[in-house]
Amino acid sequence: MSETTTHPHSPLSAAALDQLFRSARTYNAWLPREVTDAQIHELYELYKWGPTSANCQPARIVFVKSSAAKEQLKPALAPGNLAKTMAAPVTAIVAIDYEFYEQLPRQFPHADARSWFAGNPAMIDDGGTRNGILQGAYLILAARALGLDTGPMSGFDKAKVDEIFFNGTAWKSNFLINLGYGDASKDLYPRSPRLDFAEAAKIA
Numbered sequence: 001m002s003e004t005t006t007h008p009h010s011p012l013s014a015a016a017l018d019q020l021f022r023s024a025r026t027y028n029a030w031l032p033r034e035v036t037d038a039q040i041h042e043l044y045e046l047y048k049w050g051p052t053s054a055n056c057q058p059a060r061i062v063f064v065k066s067s068a069a070k071e072q073l074k075p076a077l078a079p080g081n082l083a084k085t086m087a088a089p090v091t092a093i094v095a096i097d098y099e100f101y102e103q104l105p106r107q108f109p110h111a112d113a114r115s116w117f118a119g120n121p122a123m124i125d126d127g128g129t130r131n132g133i134l135q136g137a138y139l140i141l142a143a144r145a146l147g148l149d150t151g152p153m154s155g156f157d158k159a160k161v162d163e164i165f166f167n168g169t170a171w172k173s174n175f176l177i178n179l180g181y182g183d184a185s186k187d188l189y190p191r192s193p194r195l196d197f198a199e200a201a202k203i204a
């Protein structure tokens, strides 16, 4: 490998890395500032480029924004997630379409990728879950890149959310992400430590 091989990218600025990772936090309180529908579309247009296996894109997102939709979500929220989720400008339901493979002829036209999944529930579950959650992570990072803050949550009744929002479909909720402008003056606990390289990684 040559050290001088040209490549179009260089590392992002330290400020960008802080915004995406080092000073980005999981927020529990939100400033009273709207996230517009245009911002939600902008977020989708960025997030969608994150890679998935065979370009399968199994995630489906419902951006719960209206008071009526928030009221529908309310009974499914764990008590500890209730107030902050009702206060968040938007709550994204990250769901997975377990019939995602039906789109593969269009999304991965260079191979018969549909046949790798159709009729194989273990492959559907494995591929759908792995890639759908990955897409949820892309959504968090895309939101941060656009200057928004996030609060991901798994504390909710999935069966209830599926019944309310996805009845009669193959979509199943996986986790929620509050989106908005975080209020650092409230309920923001001190940053908890991350594992060191030696504890969690190795170069083989």
Ligand SMILES: Cc1cc2nc3c(=O)[nH]c(=O)nc-3n(C[C@H](O)[C@H](O)[C@H](O)COP(=O)(O)O)c2cc1C
Residues within 6 Å of the ligand: 024, 025, 026, 027, 080, 081, 152, 153, 154, 155, 156, 175, 191, 192
């Ligand atoms: C998938 C996922 C599920 C989470 N579920 C909850 C939850 O149900 N309730 C909650 O208060 N925090 C929840 N969290 C927040 C985490 O505790 C938080 O992201 C983590 O401690 C890191 O915090 P930091 O980003 O401020 O460093 C969840 C985070 C993730 C990524």
